Amino acid sequence: MCGVAALWEIDGGAGREVLLRHIGAMTASLRHRGPDGSGCWIDERAGVALGHTRLAIVDLSPAGAQPMASSDGRFVLSYNGEIYNAAELRRDLERRGRRFRGGSDTEVLVEGLAAWGIEPCLRRLIGMFAFALWDREARTMTLVRDRLGIKPLYWAQVGRTVLAGSELKTLRAFAGWTPEIDRDVLATYLRYRCVPAPRTIYREAAKLPPGHVLEIDRHGQTRLRQFWDPLAIVPDSTDLADAEAEERLDALLRDAVGRRMVADVPLGGFLSGGIDSSLVTALMQAQSSRPIRTFSIGFDEPGFDEAPHARAVAAHLGTDHTELYVAPGQALDLVPSLPEVFDEPFADASQIPTCLLAVLTRQHVTVALSGDGGDELFAGYERYARAEQAWQRLSRLPRGVRRLAAHALRRLPALDGGSLLCRSGLVPPTERIDHWASTLAAGDDVAFYRHRGSQWRDPGRIVRGAEEWRVPWRPGAPGGDFLARMQRIDLVSYLPNDVLTKVDRATMAVALEARVPILDHRVVEFALGLPRRLKQRDGTSKWLLRRVLDRYVPGALVDRPKAGFSVPLAGWLRGPLRDWAEDLLGETRLREEGFFEAAPVRLRWRQHLEGTRDWHAHLWTVLMFQAWLQHGRQATSRPAPLAEATCAAE
Template identity: 50%
Template structure:
């Protein structure tokens, strides 16, 4: 796992000494992504410069150093990621071009890095054909010295990030790219203003999704996409080399024909293969373990293939509603892993908050970023690579909103719209505090807050509206962010053409296209890379993804049980009584902290005078929610955290 950056633009390369200085400065911004080595390569005549920060995982020798020049000399590659089947690809390359009667190795390899394998594939098969053969996670910048064309590429599901965009004007324009926007900002020509439209998108979803970034003119390369830019061009060509939407559509159209039990057998075989491939490393390796279905399945399959106890890591909180450490410990004891846990004090968690603006480089407000950073920090004390159970919910129907939609939407539709609207108006007419007092004899915390949130659902007329409402924080961000027009996204205005999916399947597909790469994977990548830890996600092996989408929804949500096939795989290794319990999010008590130890910090960032002076937000709705939250009348932790994380980022940038 590494970090890369660079730029294309002839005028920027007139002085080689200055170029090396700029490359070094840009790469320093992403040093935590690759603390082991720095490499740079430039061709001033062609106008291209590449820099690389290395976290050595496979082939720790100088033979794995980057940027790497292909054996034939045509290509130069800066690569971030892992190709898990690269040894198999080497075997194919060794025989490539040989006669059927002489299938012997005909290639001399300098080392055993997957970067060298990838370069050889590009030379032999071309870029796109090589990527389609590859199993892995990656982002890369490839320079074709013969054609003078830059190619940027990103893995299928978006595990690794890649940003790009033009800065400067006319003949002095320079095309910047890198693993994080912090690297682009280090270039002397970077002058992009804040993108208010992207800020509106952030306020809706607590992250900046799709191709957008917080800066005007700076974009993210979408998952499964390639970009080409020749030295003489001004507009890059961007296209998809793999489509998650097409995989979902194809899987539903051509479903798995076997029995549910056969589906479990096939899933276990595929996941075991993915886990086994991702356990290959030349450095210590372990896994995150929360004690839930997804991480427990990954760890169980790791331990089944390991002759030694797998190293597992979890963190716990003393607040009961946020602690899963005891469940993780029970699973670890059953499997016989070498388990390390850390119970985090409130102060330890609070100490992470000042790091977040730099760690994420853009505004990012999923508050589970805090425990994700802490468990990454814990793991990095013992290993350099950690596997995770991410993506199980999106692939196997695990989120509560899927089950709720499947169970309630049909019934809700039968209620006339005017009656639904009247019921919603009646509920919201009673203040939450009054509902709380009326329901004081019921075992329901914050009854009024929950009723008000539920009332909003009654007004939706389609599942698309329902889904967008469920995944939205600020429902009208244009009214909150001054001068903003919320851009279209896969959730509004530019929904992908995915045919044949039912309502729940469409929600799952949209999560795979948006929430998974924009929130979950970004959260884990930035937190882990901030402590120089590589994370790997076996469930995002594209063979597993394609098989999961071929399973009928009735296999995934079976008899009211979510993630049924995944659970059945797990129960072959772990007793179900260690797993079956209510789903718990990976979070921290932000709501309590904002009323307690974070109150002064938040008040400073949310002061009306400050908000007016900075000029990004309409202060009124923010101040109203802050007052309601402090009084205990409502729980606005997620809305307020969105604002606070932007404010903290703005202060630190």
């Protein structure tokens, strides 16, 4: 796993020293992603500079160093990721006459791009990847992000300069860029706890969406196209037999896991004791001649400790298991560093245990397999069933009646959550009124589900001077039911913008490579084509996934209510984090900074401290932005270091 940086002064003329200074600072910002080496490549005449930091996983020799040029000299690549079918692709390329200097998947990728072309090559890849590719002949720069968005890639066009990098801080390291915070996107962040692609917290920068290619030509014109679209996969209505589906899924997952166990460095797995991580662990152990390494963390707080479940699964499978019980102080000490780790406002509180697990795991291995993706693909979230039941009841009412009811709810006077009417249960507090009004007014089941997944219900009223950016949504392929539509929403939004962002930043902050076999695109395509009865049956979620797991782990070890991966944040904000939060949420500070309306934020903070309402999730979104803002001001006061890189030049 690695860090990518790219710079293109389209009109040229910047000069070697200027290019080196800029790409050096950009590359240095990614040293945590690749501590094993760094390099840069400069074409002074074209005004192009590529940078790279390396976490060596396969072929640890200098033959795997980047940026890397194709054997014909036309293409130069800076790449982050792993290609799991590199061996097969290499054999195909050798038959076409391509010759290889080393054994890295980077060389396979750059030779494949040169031999087959960009999109034909991408369609052949099994893996996770984000890269910048310079075509010296056509004078074009191409940016690519993998199908599911496992690996990140940011970009910006500053006048006649193109910037790209694995993290937003890479772009900020460019001395000629002074970005502006996008208030409309800030409001969207308050709704979703993260900043959805393709936007970023800055007006001038963007995230490359998953499964997309961005081509920038010699005139600075951009062309964005999609090479893989999960929304085009139609759910299968054919009568696939249970036994056949189980065999096919077992074979797909076994192959996906086996491919991700190839590494020239120590490897292990995250194990929570739930269905997804237990299945990945079981398939790892089934393909290993010795006990694999597994890792979990636990908390002493009731309701937040999954370590005993992980321990039981590890004992059954015979893994070499390591667990760490985290004292509150260890978790709290991590909080001030979160803005640096996540680089952009990010407020999924499971970021804390994920970071702690990454730190523990990195002490023993360099690569860890994760069970992420099972809930989205196989309908594991409890919210799916709740939303279906609620929409079924709500949709019985004519839409006009629902609109009138929503209008009436919004006209109710604002109520403090601690008021007599609210405490009596006769009238819901204002936040629930807003929630009810929004869901009542939803025109269809997709809008209804997206409203239910919102944090702040009307964030445009909380962010000063903002008109909330509405995330565009395509309905996707025809067919399927409400459950399938909810899954697809999460697959293209919640999964890449929240879950995979969290895993990438937490692991790469400590130079740990996380691999996600359930998100092998072949598994994804199979799962999206499944009929409903193979996902949910007789009140059981993830039905088919459980059937495969039953082959390896007794159901009694994993059958329990889904606990989630979180921390007791509500209590921490009233206790050990109170002073930190009070400083960031101070009324004078909020007014002077001018991003948030102070009154509603302070009201929720007061109610939370009093214990009349639990606003920890809402407050955490504001706190993470405030902490990020503070960190950014401190960071910009420090000079950017130059990368200690070996630089090749044309």
